[in-house]
Amino acid sequence: MIRGLITVLLFAAITITGECQLQSPKDFLGYELGEAFSRHHQVVDYFQHVAQSSELVELEQYGKTYENRPLYLAYVSTPENLANLEEIRLDNLKRAGLEDGAPVSKVSIVWLSYNVHGNESVSTEASMATIYDLVKPGGKSDWLKNTLVIIDPCINPDGRERYVNFYWEHKNSPYNPDLNSWEHHEDWPGGRANHYLFDLNRDWAWLTQVESQQRIAKFNKWLPQVHVDFHEQGVNSPYYFAPAAEPFHEVITDWQRDFQTQIGKNHARYFDENNWFYFTKQVFDLLYPSYGDTYPTYNGSIGMTYEQGGSGRAGLGVIKEEGDTLTLKDRIAHHHTTGLSTVEVSSKNTTELLSQFESFFAKPINAKYKTYVLKNDGNEDKMRDLMNWLDIQGIKYGTASYGKSLSGYHYGSGKNKSFTIGTNDLVININQPKSVLTTVLFEPKTKLNDSLTYDITSWAVPYAYGLEAYATTADVRPSGAVQIEEFTPNDLGPAYGYIFEWKNLKDARLLAALLKNDLKVRYTTKPVTIGSSRFGRGSVIVTERDNDSGYHELLQGLANKHERQLTRIESGFVTDGPDIGSSDVAYLKAPKVALVGGSGTSSLDFGATWHFMEQNLGYPVTTLGTDYFSRIDLSEYNVLIMPNGWYSSLDDRAISNVKEWVQAGGTLIAVQGAINKLKGAEIGSIDTYNSDEEKKKFESIDEQVKEEMKLVPTSEEERYNIREYVAGAVFRVSMDNSHPLAYGYNKDYYSLKTSRNRFGYLETGNVGVIKSADDHLSGFAGEIVKKKVATSLVFGQERLGRGSIIYFTDNPLFRSFWYDGKLLVANAIFFAGN
Numbered sequence: 001m002i003r004g005l006i007t008v009l010l011f012a013a014i015t016i017t018g019e020c021q022l023q024s025p026k027d028f029l030g031y032e033l034g035e036a037f038s039r040h041h042q043v044v045d046y047f048q049h050v051a052q053s054s055e056l057v058e059l060e061q062y063g064k065t066y067e068n069r070p071l072y073l074a075y076v077s078t079p080e081n082l083a084n085l086e087e088i089r090l091d092n093l094k095r096a097g098l099e100d101g102a103p104v105s106k107v108s109i110v111w112l113s114y115n116v117h118g119n120e121s122v123s124t125e126a127s128m129a130t131i132y133d134l135v136k137p138g139g140k141s142d143w144l145k146n147t148l149v150i151i152d153p154c155i156n157p158d159g160r161e162r163y164v165n166f167y168w169e170h171k172n173s174p175y176n177p178d179l180n181s182w183e184h185h186e187d188w189p190g191g192r193a194n195h196y197l198f199d200l201n202r203d204w205a206w207l208t209q210v211e212s213q214q215r216i217a218k219f220n221k222w223l224p225q226v227h228v229d230f231h232e233q234g235v236n237s238p239y240y241f242a243p244a245a246e247p248f249h250e251v252i253t254d255w256q257r258d259f260q261t262q263i264g265k266n267h268a269r270y271f272d273e274n275n276w277f278y279f280t281k282q283v284f285d286l287l288y289p290s291y292g293d294t295y296p297t298y299n300g301s302i303g304m305t306y307e308q309g310g311s312g313r314a315g316l317g318v319i320k321e322e323g324d325t326l327t328l329k330d331r332i333a334h335h336h337t338t339g340l341s342t343v344e345v346s347s348k349n350t351t352e353l354l355s356q357f358e359s360f361f362a363k364p365i366n367a368k369y370k371t372y373v374l375k376n377d378g379n380e381d382k383m384r385d386l387m388n389w390l391d392i393q394g395i396k397y398g399t400a401s402y403g404k405s406l407s408g409y410h411y412g413s414g415k416n417k418s419f420t421i422g423t424n425d426l427v428i429n430i431n432q433p434k435s436v437l438t439t440v441l442f443e444p445k446t447k448l449n450d451s452l453t454y455d456i457t458s459w460a461v462p463y464a465y466g467l468e469a470y471a472t473t474a475d476v477r478p479s480g481a482v483q484i485e486e487f488t489p490n491d492l493g494p495a496y497g498y499i500f501e502w503k504n505l506k507d508a509r510l511l512a513a514l515l516k517n518d519l520k521v522r523y524t525t526k527p528v529t530i531g532s533s534r535f536g537r538g539s540v541i542v543t544e545r546d547n548d549s550g551y552h553e554l555l556q557g558l559a560n561k562h563e564r565q566l567t568r569i570e571s572g573f574v575t576d577g578p579d580i581g582s583s584d585v586a587y588l589k590a591p592k593v594a595l596v597g598g599s600g601t602s603s604l605d606f607g608a609t610w611h612f613m614e615q616n617l618g619y620p621v622t623t624l625g626t627d628y629f630s631r632i633d634l635s636e637y638n639v640l641i642m643p644n645g646w647y648s649s650l651d652d653r654a655i656s657n658v659k660e661w662v663q664a665g666g667t668l669i670a671v672q673g674a675i676n677k678l679k680g681a682e683i684g685s686i687d688t689y690n691s692d693e694e695k696k697k698f699e700s701i702d703e704q705v706k707e708e709m710k711l712v713p714t715s716e717e718e719r720y721n722i723r724e725y726v727a728g729a730v731f732r733v734s735m736d737n738s739h740p741l742a743y744g745y746n747k748d749y750y751s752l753k754t755s756r757n758r759f760g761y762l763e764t765g766n767v768g769v770i771k772s773a774d775d776h777l778s779g780f781a782g783e784i785v786k787k788k789v790a791t792s793l794v795f796g797q798e799r800l801g802r803g804s805i806i807y808f809t810d811n812p813l814f815r816s817f818w819y820d821g822k823l824l825v826a827n828a829i830f831f832a833g834n
Contacts, residue, residue: 022053022136025128033125034329036316037164040069040157046128047074047153055079056135056144063214066195069157071214076134076149078141081107088148089222095358096223096300097433098394108350109224110343111150111301113292116201118159119191119312120232122328126335127153133340140340143347150224155211156193156200163191163312175316177325179235184313189603191312196615197607198816201229202288202455204295205441206817207392208611220299220394225353226263226346227301229292230335232311236321238277239334240307241267244293245285250447251365251436252286252297255356259302259349266345270337287448288455289440290817298437300360302353306338364435369471372442373408373419374426374462376482381504383426384484385819386465393441395434398478400427408472409444411462412732412748414777419470427478444471445778456728456754458779459817463730463750466820487563492556494544497569497580499530500559502538502744505616508826510562511540512619515590517554520546523831525740526584528577533567538743538831541569541585588834591638591667593619598626601645605671608813609643609825616822619829630654634661639829642674644811655681663801667833669825671808672755679759684798684805690760690791698788705784722782726789728754729779733768733794740831741767741797741806744823750777751794751810752818756785758792759809768795795824797832804833 026032028046038046051059056076063071075085084105091103112130114123131151133139154160163186171183178184189197194209203212233240242260264280271278284305286294297303310318310331317327346353364370376383390397402421410417421427430438440446441461448457462469492498501507502523514521522541527534542555559566569580578584593613597606613621624632626649634640634657655677662668662683670678678684689695705724712720733749735742742749749768761769773786781789796807806828812821 020049020053023049024132024136032329033129034316034327034332037121037167037328038125038128039164040154040161043124043128043153044070044072047072047131050074050131050135054135056082056141057131058082058085062218063211065158065211067158069161071155071157071211072153073218074131074151074153076131076151077107077144077147081144081148085148092223093221095354096361106350106354107146107148108226108346108353109148109150109222110226110228110346111152111219111222111224111296112228112230112339112342113152113155114230115153115160116155116229116292117192117199117231118156118161118194119163119186120230120310121160121163121191121312122232122308122310122331122335123230124154124160125328126230126332126339127151129332129336130339133336134343140343143343145347146350147343147347149343150222152215155215158195159191159193166191167315171315177317177319179313179318183315184318186312188599189606193603193607196611197603198611199604201231201292202290202815203817204292205290205393206815207389208816216392219296220392223299224296224301225357226342227292227296227303228339228342229303229305230339231305231307232314232331233307233309234311235309235313235318235326237307237309238279239271239309240279240282240284240305241338242304243281244304245282247448247453248286249294249298249440251367251439253356253360256297256302259353259356260304262349263302263304263342263345266341267338270341276334285453287446287453287457289437289459298440299434300357300436306335308334360436361433364431365439367430367439367443369409369439369443369473370430371472371474371476372428372438372462373421373470373472373476374428375468376422376424376426377468379503380484381506382465382467382819383482386426386461386467387482387484390428393434393437395428395438396432396478397426397428397482399424399480399482400476400478401480402476406470406472406474406476408470408474411444411460411469411471411777412750417470421476424483426482427476429475429477431475431477442471448780453727453780456752456779458728458730458752460730460778463752463778464818464820466746466750487565489560490556490566492552492566492568494549494552495568496571497541497543497545498552498555498566499535499539499541499569500564500566501535502540503536504744505822505826506562507540507564507744508823508830509616509618510559510564511830512617513558513562514540514542514555515588516619517558519551519555521588522546522580522585523588524578524585526578528585529575530567530569531575536744537738538740538827541580543569543580586834588830589638591829591833592622592636593639593641593829594622594624594634594637595641596624596626596629596643598629598649600626600647600649601643602673605644605811605813608811608816609641611816612813612822612825616816617826626650630657634658634666635664637666639667639669639833641669642671642677644672644674645677646673647677650677655683659683659800662803662805665802667804667806667828669806669808669828671811672757675759675807675809676757678805684800686762686793686798686807687760688758694760694791701784701787722780723784724756725780725782726753726756726785727780728752729781730777731770731789732775732777734771735768736766739765739767739797740834741795741824741827743827743831749820752814753781753789753810754814755810756788757809758789759807761791761793762796762798765797766793767797769793806832
């Protein structure tokens with residue numbers, strides 16, 4: 001009782017004075033950093049303590065995760081700078097040409113991002129050591145006179161807590177450094193990804209996840225001169241810091257390259273003093289634009305990744321291959337050192353950092369293409385979503401009055417063509433502050449000075465959105481605003497029925513909402529004209545005959561909520577096409593969907609599908625674990641999705657259950673690796689080749705490669721093998737858009753191929769196919785891959801008994817950023833197996 005009273009009085013004294021004494025992490029947490037993994041609430045508590053105790057820190061909550069954990073930024077600088085934070089921020093945007101006026105303040109901004117991968121958990125521990133050393137009396141505060149340090153202590157709290165909880169539950173006491181111990185082997189899905197199992201370090205540009213959306217909104221309000229993304233890698237790897245590896249994107253400036261080297265040399269000085277191993281210029285390149293180093297780089301920063309050995313295998317300590325024990329304390333010390341070293345070098349070079357940052361934005365880069373024209377095909381939802389994304393990125397766009405015919409690179413054909421600019425086409429010119437970012441995101445083919453790269457090599461926005469587009473060397477400046485018709489709320493009354501088009505994921509969201517609210521719907525399997533309006537295949541019809549009287553009130557509320565325009569149907573006798581009562585207007589039974597996950601499946605691909613169902617489509621899904629899958633009564637479900645994986649944990653009984661379920665009427669959606677599992681179990685007729693002749697041809701190529709490899713020097717083996725590698729390349733896919741799987745699509749679709757696996761055509765149901773090697777449009781694909789994927793299946797459906805199997809040999813939901821692929825999955829769920 002006395003102890004409690006003393007605590008209350010001390011707290012009251014602190015509250016009254018507004019001051020408390022700054023404590024070290026050890027004193028505050030009750031243990032030395034590295035002796036235990038701190039949970040997120042402890043990290044938040046410590047940062048709040050530092051902000052309350054030091055006049056050098058302001059703390060801001062900028063968002064929440066899917067699991068409602070808070071996301072914070074700490075602003076660290078002198079009291080004078082913190083009093084002028086808004087001026088410093090606006091001055092920085094003035095240097096970037098994003099605000100009017102001349103900057104007054106001369107403060108550089110260093111942004112330190114920790115723990116984007118949850119099980120690379122040393123980062124957050126190091127953030128506490130770093131902020132303490134920056135603000136403690138006698139610390140590094142001199143560096144803050146001309147520098148603002150922004151610290152994000154944990155980008156991915158949900159993933160980190162998953163790992164930390166695992167470790168606390170499984171660790172020995174004391175910890176066991178034997179790599180075989182359970183504490184060094186995370187259970188599926190591991191802690192790397194966020195709640196929806198997304199790799200947040202692939203989402204900086206695409207913003208599919210709520211953590212990314214909230215963080216980038218803040219990032220683009222500051223645009224730091226220096227940004228560091230702290231990571232971990234394999235247990236036996238020494239520390240990695242900048243300069244980065246090739247390939248560098250060609251838009252990266254000499255200054256950005258040189259300053260990376262300058263910072264790296266300063267790190268090396270400290271590491272050499274401590275006899276710590278490290279490496280530079282290898283593995284981690286600067287190309288793919290959605291990393292925590294490249295996205296800031298393309299926004300004017302010195303963007304860098306720092307990688308400590310350890311990750312989810314290291315725990316509190318682990319024995320490395322040379323017999324040394326790598327401890328969490330070691331890992332903290334390394335990240336702590338490079339964090340402080342980065343601030344030190346930046347502070348000493350603030351004047352040059354600000355000057356070069358301003359130069360980065362001062363004029364457009366010398367790029368081949370000056371203007372990108374995206375044709376407005378009437379799909380205003382797609383155009384609106386694209387414009388919203390451009391607004392977040394700070395990329396300017398508009399329309400242009402240009403009467404002359406132009407010539408430019410046509411994304412769809414991969415050839416130069418003549419074209420004209422329509423009155424409402426979207427025009428993006430690189431003569432703007434975000435010139436570099438615009439070029440990187442829209443260029444049809446990224447130049448590779450080295451094909452050995454860490455990630456995908458094609459991401460051009462027109463392909464991802466499925467838009468007809470041109471890149472031209474002509475300097476066409478936008479002069480007007482793109483006109484997108486505003487939604488007019490529906491005012492429905494009693495009628496024979498109502499119909500809406502099927503062109504966009506937003507249409508699928510409304511359909512999902514109708515089914516969840518027990519409204520009965522039908523859809524067109526052939527085009528239909530009602531009055532003067534024509535509706536394509538897949539258009540959704542809601543009639544009074546199928547529903548209770550007064551249905552239109554519920555329908556109106558849902559349609560207005562989802563901003564879908566409905567067309568009134570006065571009679572079942574239509575102007576053209578099948579009448580409403582025709583068998584070509586099919587009744588849609590609400591599907592009950594299940595999704596397989598767990599050991600043997602790709603956690604990232606499972607997560608992308610889970611996220612799609614809940615956050616994009618808004619439709620219920622039951623997730624089924626592979627560890628108990630064989631005991632499930634599948635008859636409770638109409639649709640079963642098997643995402644990419646190897647499914648080694650599914651036994652013969654489970655696979656037999658799946659086959660019997662399909663034959664009884666189920667719809668099975670198999671993605672990438674799941675197809676291999678079905679093929680191996682002889683479920684369905686899909687095969688690798690189209691014929692015995694094709695099989696012999698490809699086997700001959702494989703034998704030739706084996707013979708050639710015998711004489712390839714060891715130093716050239718990796719480069720030689722990339723002939724059979726595809727690094728996220730775009731291929732044109734010919735679509736049968738009369739098939740339910742392709743409702744709402746044009747004749748061509750652009751698929752992002754991330755695997756060299758190929759499958760031959762089906763006997764029937766070849767919905768999307770690659771017809772020749774010439775269908776390769778963008779990104780790196782090895783010469784052998786291009787030969788093999790010619791004449792191959794991309795999307796298809798075949799009957800099996802009373803049910804069917806839908807094949808996605810490429811994943812339409814890859815990282816959730818391939819906007820144009822999402823309607824394919826909605827079609828598979830609602831229409832293809834109906």
